Amino acid sequence: MYYNPPYVLLIAGLLAGITSGVAFETMLKQSVQDWSRNRSTRTLATLRGFSLFVPFLGICAGICVFLASGIEIFGFPSMIAYGLSFVLTVLTAALVWYQLGIILSQLEQGGSKALDLDSF
Secondary structure: OOOOOOHHHHHHHHHHHHHHHHHHHHHHHHHHHHHHHHOOOOOHHHHOOHHHHHHHHHHHHHHHHHHHHHHHHOOOOHHHHHHHHHHHHHHHHHHHHHHHHHHHHHHHHHHHHHHOHHHO
């Protein structure tokens, strides 16, 4: 059985991930700038709310489709490709979301100097 590789889904997944990434970046920058100006009682860690999580889910969905399509191009069946892609995406997304919380907490406690990576 011969089928066409999902090149359109590969490109669509990549574009969805990129556009969601731009929205995520914008929301994160705006939230941190608002917090920096106001120094509100809300902690930066709680800024990881629904408005930041929706673009993050868009990134994850786009990357999941991109990875699955890339695996399918190499001849793997769709179920295996999407299963593997889903597991990789969920694990990576969980680690990134956890790390974002840690970075926002460090930023809140020590300001931007706490994130000085050149000191290492």
